[in-house]
Structure formats: C-alpha cells, structure tokens
Amino acid sequence: MRLTGLIYRGGIVIAYTVMLLPVLLLVVTSVFRDAIIAFPPSGLSLDWYRNAIGREEFLNGFIVSFKVAAIATVIGVPVGTAASLALVRSNIRAKQAITTFLLGPIIVPGIVAGTALYLTYLLAQNQLDMDIVGTLPGLVASHILLTIPWTVRVVTAGLQGLDRSVEEAALNLGARPFTVFWRVTLPMMRPAIVAASMFSFIQSFENLELTLLLVGPGMSTLPIAMLNYLEFQIDPTLAAVATIQIVVIAAMMLITDRYVKLSRIV
C-alpha cells in the first residue's frame, strides 16, 4: 500500500518534470546574456526581450496570429456548437460518419492538410482570379478547420453530460422550445462553449504546420515568424518570444478558469 502510493506519486512527479522542464529552461535561458546559450551564463540581461519586442516581424506576427485566431474562433465556435447540437440531439442518420468527418482536420497531419489547402487555394486563385494564399481571409478559412473540430469535441462532451430533464422542466413550466434553448440550454452549455472558444483560440494561435504554406509577405503568423528567425539565428530572442507567449496563454487559461472550471470539461 505504502509502496504503490510512493510509485504513484513518483509517476506524477516524473510526468510533471518531463512536461515542465523544457518550459522552465526556456524561461531561464531567455534572460541569459550570451548570444550562444552556455551554462553557466556570463551574466543576466533583458536585452533579448527588448530585441523581441523591437523586431517588426514578431509584432506583426503576433497581430496576425491574434486576428486570425480571434476571427476563426468567432466563426468556428458557433458553427461547431450548432453541429454538436445536431449530432447529440437530433436523429440524423450517419452520426458517426459525420462526427469523424468533422474531427478530420485534427486527425490528418497538419502538414498534409496544409499542402492540400495550398493546392486547393492555388486552383481557386486561378479560377476566381483573386488572391487567397497569403491573405487574411485565406488564413482564417484554414484556421476555421482547426476551430470547428475542437469545438465539436469539447461541446459534444459537454452536451452529453447535460441533464435533459432540466429542459423538460422548462417546457413543463410553459416555455416554448426556442425560449427553452435561449434561457436554459444555452446558459447550461456556457462552460463548454467558453472552453471550446479558448481551445480553438490557442490551437489557431500556435499552429505552425497547417499554416506554413499559406502565409505570404506581410501576412505571417507568429509561429512562422519564429521559425524564420530560427533559420538564421539561435540567440535567446526566441526564448523571450516564447516566454511572452506562454505568459499570455497562461493568463487566458487562468482567467477562463475563474469563470469555468476547465478540469470539469476536458
């Protein structure tokens, strides 16, 4: 009994160490003074943060990523929520097939989906005689492919745990079906929708593979700007950028968690 408890705790400690150690190292190296990471450092400095914030490609990348993630979330979450409702509540046929199809984009490797999208965009550009690759709408459209599956996954799980009798109670008290949805179902789904929005946003914000071929001059996302930088330099600027990103996402999670307990949903 004592031994199994020890192994159990040891397992947890190892798992957390494996997960958090790289993150910790990243944060630590971001304040090392040397351009080439060495241990021990010759000193500490915040120069890399200054460099990260000062470089236009990172600022632009951040703005583009933020815009793309926000718009893709605002479009994908309602669509995904509607799809989940249909899948859980109605008697449509081929439910399983539709679910698999909707989850497809997160099952197919990002680089494969990205290549397919790139070819499709090129074809569409020729047919429609307009720019799609390297434009904001082009990026948003591809990232909606990320936000819909995440929403379907999270909201479907939330809906399945929802007590139908609460909605029946509302009907019994004289509420018409639309009122029931608006006043009872939707508020009860709120935690799942909030969680879905947050996951969608993060998935879009940090996506690299799917986006790789779809960016263009002046229309690059933050992860791609970081990748480009890495091709020529290996100084701790990237560690600084990544640290900022970690702080922003952690803050979002903490704020969300105050309103909706994330551990209850995922």
Add this chain to the structure above:
Amino acid sequence: MKSLELINIRKEYGEAIAVADMNMQIQRGELVSLLGPSGCGKTTTLRMVAGFIAPTSGSVVLDGRDVTDLAPYERNTALVFQSYALFPHMTVAQNVGFGLEMRKVGKADREAQSLEALKRVRLDHLADRYPRQLSGGQQQRVALARGLVLNPAIFLLDEPLSNLDAKLRGEVRSEIRSLQQSLELTTLMVTHDQEEALTMSDKLVLMEGGKVRQAGTAQDLYERPADSFVADFVGRSNVIEGRVEEDGFHTVCGTLLPPAAAGQPNARFYSVRPEKIAITRAGDGVEGALREILYLGAQTEYTVMLGETSVTVVTATPGPDDALAGLQTGDPVRLQWNGGDARLLDA
C-alpha cells in the same frame, strides 16, 4: 369532480406495448399513486399526462379539456422530476419565478408570488442561493415551489423520494402529503416503493406490464388483493400454489390449509400475510419444519417448510422466557391462522 381522466390510453414502441388501453380518473384534491415494478408503464403514463410522450391512441382529459394533442407548455401541469431538474444557472427565486415569467407576470408580482410559494415550503430565507448550494431535500422543495406558484391543474411527482437518504425520506414524505392535503392539490405520483404509495395516497393504481392490475385504496389492495401479483407486491404475502378440493385448499404436496374466507372457487393460489400467522412448538395447526430464523430486532422472521412449500411468518421477537425463544432450525413447528385472513386467488 374529475380533474384528470385517461381514456383507453395506449402507447406502443414498435412491437412493445408500454401502456395497454389504460383507464383511470383522479378527483380534484386527490393524491393517486401509480405503483409498480420498473418497466410497468407508470412513468410512460406520467409523461403522457405531462405531454412529453404522445399516446398511440386514447385521450388525456384535464379539467374537462382534451389535452391529448397539446404540447407540454400548453398544458397546466407541474412535473416534479426525480432529479429535481432545477435550473443550475438561476437562483432559487428565479427558478420559482420562471413559470410566472413565461406567463408574462410582471416583475414585482412575480417576486411576491415566488416568495409566497417559497414560504409554503419554508425556504424563503434561501431565495438568493443557487441550487448547487442546497441539500437534496431543499432542492426537492424548490422544485415543489416552482410548480406550486403556477397553481397547476395537476401535480405530477416522478419518484419524489428516490434521491433522498432513508432518514430524510420519511420527513419529506409527510411534508409532501400535508402540503398536498392542506392546499388540496390534485396529484399523480409515480413510485416503485409500495410503502411510499401506501402511506401517501388516497388511491393506488398498481400496474404491471402496461396494464392496471388493481386500483383502489391502500386497504383494498392490501386486504383484498385481486390476484397473486397484487398480494405479493403490496406488502408481503405467502402465495401458496395448490388446488381446491371438497374439504378445502391443498398445497401441491397435499397439505390441507385452513379454509379461506373469501376468493374464487377454482383458485390456484392461497394467500396469507406473514404477520397473520402464529407459530407454536406444538398444538393445533399445520405441521411444518423450521428452515430459517431471521432476527430483525423488534421482529423475527421464520421460514417454515410445509412439505415443499415455504411459508414466511413474521412475529414480534419472543422474550427470553417465551417458549419460542430456544427454537432452532430443523425443529418441528405448528402454524395457525384465521381463515378470515386468507384469500383464494385464481391468478
């Protein structure tokens, strides 16, 4: 005056018949229980009254109006769910006021009436809490108040006590009953618990396999069961198989039993309640062998074999000086009962 009437109501799911041409009535101010084992069709019946299930045929008449084709929100019923089904994102007061809001009652009136209903269930001090902050019993009372405030034509209670612990159950049981009686609420209750049904109801409807096996008062069902199913489901009963001969009822092994006072002449079953039988070491009565003794505290339960037939006897636990005190399994015993307490049943 009739409040609810079910006329030849029937529900089929494909081949399966959930409710088979059922008829029943509830008078105004009456509490009627639908009692039966799970799958007997009682919940289906309740949901047909509330409008959540459309009957295959037959009609539901509520206060003289045929409501068979009306949606749940067009009927004036108040359903109290087994899980209480409170709105988790609304306060207690908002929960209770929801129905009034749907009826377009103004805010001030709504609040006053909600508070009034909450006072009825002694929860007015918790009006601003959320359901998750309340105990199971309190949530149950909020669910009642939520219906109460609408002054419904009929209250529908779905297994109202099944989610409460044993101690609270008795309390809530008498609370619901006294509320129902003082406000003269017409109520249809569904339960699988015969004790609940016996103690709370004016009338019981015992269902099995989608059919009504017997309807009547608690006394009717307990003392004059129509068949062996009723005899065994309501209270406990020794239902002994055998046949009627010239000299009386013989068990399948040929033991002659005391003549029953009432029942069908060609009966196949003989029924007598465990508490009506006296057990002695010797003397008059039917001879048997003691197989098991169960000490239940205030009472003791004996299982006695009359040949192949087992008979249960329940008596007050004998004192230390009682002749029965030293009784051991395997001992020969005598059973005696009054023929007036036994019934012959043909099914």
